[in-house]
Amino acid sequence: MARLLSLVEDASPHLREIARALTPYTGGARIIGLTGPPGAGKSTSTAMLLSALRAQGKRVAVLAIDPSSPFSGGALLGDRIRMGEHATDPGVFIRSMATRGHLGGLAWATPQSARVLDAVGFDVVLIETVGVGQSEVDVVQLADSTVVLLAPGMGDGVQAAKAGVLEIADIFVVNKADRDGADATVRELTDMLSASRREITGPSWRQPVVRTVASRGEGGDDVLDALARHHSWLLDTGELAGRRNERARAEVEAIALRQVQAEFAGLHGGEAVRLLGKRVADGELDPYAAADELVAGLRH
Amino acid sequence: MARLLSLVEDASPHLREIARALTPYTGGARIIGLTGPPGAGKSTSTAMLLSALRAQGKRVAVLAIDPSSPFSGGALLGDRIRMGEHATDPGVFIRSMATRGHLGGLAWATPQSARVLDAVGFDVVLIETVGVGQSEVDVVQLADSTVVLLAPGMGDGVQAAKAGVLEIADIFVVNKADRDGADATVRELTDMLSASRREITGPSWRQPVVRTVASRGEGGDDVLDALARHHSWLLDTGELAGRRNERARAEVEAIALRQVQAEFAGLHGGEAVRLLGKRVADGELDPYAAADELVAGLRH
Known part of the structure; x- marks a missing residue:
């Protein structure tokens, strides 16, 4: 255990x-x-x-x-x-x-x-x-x-x-x-x-x-x-079922988000997210536009 | 401000x-x-x-x-x-x-x-x-x-x-x-x-x-x-640039994850994630399989 x-x-x-x-x-x-x-x-x-x-x-x-x-x-x-x-x-x-x-x-x-x-x-x-x-x-x-x-x-x-x-x-x-x-x-x-x-x-x-x-x-x-x-x-x-459904929902979401985070980290071997960070730090790109690119990377 | x-x-x-x-x-x-x-x-x-x-x-x-x-x-x-x-x-x-x-x-x-x-x-x-x-x-x-x-x-x-x-x-x-x-x-x-x-x-x-x-x-x-x-x-x-790039990377990732979380919440008007939670709570589905379905929903 x-x-x-x-x-x-x-x-x-x-x-x-x-x-x-x-x-x-x-x-x-x-x-x-x-x-x-x-x-x-x-x-x-x-x-x-x-x-x-x-x-x-x-x-x-x-x-x-x-x-x-x-x-x-x-x-x-x-x-x-x-x-x-x-x-x-x-x-x-x-x-x-x-x-x-x-x-x-x-x-x-x-x-x-x-x-x-x-x-x-x-x-x-x-x-x-x-x-x-x-x-x-x-x-x-x-x-x-x-x-x-x-x-x-x-x-x-x-x-x-x-x-x-x-x-x-x-x-x-x-x-x-x-x-x-x-x-x-x-x-x-x-x-x-x-x-x-x-x-x-x-x-x-x-x-x-x-x-x-x-x-x-x-x-x-x-x-x-x-x-x-x-x-x-x-x-x-019936609140018990409601709470347990909600707990399971939160658990599923946490697992899914972690999975997505791992995918972000894996995009172009991690280069994609590092480069986006650098462009934001350099003032070339705002963080929302960078986040859009990151999310778009998931769908390819 | x-x-x-x-x-x-x-x-x-x-x-x-x-x-x-x-x-x-x-x-x-x-x-x-x-x-x-x-x-x-x-x-x-x-x-x-x-x-x-x-x-x-x-x-x-x-x-x-x-x-x-x-x-x-x-x-x-x-x-x-x-x-x-x-x-x-x-x-x-x-x-x-x-x-x-x-x-x-x-x-x-x-x-x-x-x-x-x-x-x-x-x-x-x-x-x-x-x-x-x-x-x-x-x-x-x-x-x-x-x-x-x-x-x-x-x-x-x-x-x-x-x-x-x-x-x-x-x-x-x-x-x-x-x-x-x-x-x-x-x-x-x-x-x-x-x-x-x-x-x-x-x-x-x-x-x-x-x-x-x-x-x-x-x-x-x-x-x-x-x-x-x-x-x-x-x-x-050169560590300053490194730290600032890393901070911007974390910021971009946090914005992107929040965006994904909002998309999860919006899938089928929130019904998708609620239903997955219920199926996990009911023991029909394990949380990893449920998370897979959630992430797959993003790509449609």
Whole structure:
């Protein structure tokens, strides 16, 4: 399995056959995204959810997405070590994804890795990513259910989070709920949510706000309950199929774009695109006209 | 100018004419990238470099790249406010880029925004981005010169930074150099650099390590000196043309890929890609076969 995932990360030419062989076995796993700002306690929360899911007898895979940063290596290594208690459990698989340098990056590798883990029989695939960086957020919101983690007293807190969080969260978790300010954070979130709900008509999912103290393992079952309710809602409304179709669409598009990019790189042995770059840099050609020539090259 | 940049960020259909009109006027600005982990003092350092460049009479534009995170709004707003002293200076232009939700995102909007600022006559375009997230790092390393900022006592520090920093930095700045541990950080960096140099043959750029205390404005001129030396090196070796060709190549490719993506979305009014997604989600078709169909659709 680890080797299959390496083939995905290395963009192996064998992926084509592998994807074909695995496709009939996919669709059984629940894909859960977990994200939040640095310091909210994502790794501890992942560890807590792992324990809670294992107690229910579920087989769980974790895809921990490095923000692909040159600066993050150390911290993430630490995170992985903290998950040590699950290291010897055959019902748990943890993969830290390093996608830096890949064309297409996360959008390309993550859905395919989730597909592998789904096909080999995991009940849950948990995608954990820090909520910084566009591609990281794009990836996590393609899950069946997305959990957004906050903690009290985090800088501008909920206000800062307002911009994009409302749209991507299915479930909010206020972690470190034993700390000062937890009530205020929950209240701010609740106010924000009821304000935004007024704009919505028709029956819709009401994002719950769950409190946890992940470091003491408190609240894991409450998060799982909220996830179970969300899953039922997804099934009842047909939204699950919609999300999975959308995820597959994004995956297909990412593969196709990468294929096109490889074709660009291959046009006249790479000379075509290099020459177009040079002409643009020299001010002879504008980049749109150059892009037109590149795309036209595909059709010959 | 602000309106031109909005057209870029909104992916306006007028970009094509604008790019054509601006192209002959580009190439005069130096494009400088500034990146580093959270907490290294990027905004303060940007403000310091702004002052130092203004003292040399340079017109300076700053593109501050939001990590496109739902969580970062507040912090970045704060950063912008700290640049207040330059707010009324007509030789300074500061733009905070919000690219979340865009197809192609940063890779698409940043080089085009830099092109606009170059064409309208800025001497320096400073691209400031937090070194988290693949696309953010990809963008900053397409500058003429890339400055990587570190500070003493930052978690795993230099060790954590090792992975990707060596390749992207032209100049290292150890900020907060008045703090404990600054010497150790400089030494670690220096050791790391001399170890990596042994593997290089031929005359090459030796990445300097500059100390600053940006909060007190100390070291700004030293950074500018290092940048000036790097610029001379770029000119002498022909590397400047190489980097600019490569930047233009990446820009052309990003525009072309976005164009292809728009064509995918338009195939049969978007039905083609949606149906392919559904067939993959239903397990009828593997994503590679689906991508083949999508790419084949381009050629009809």
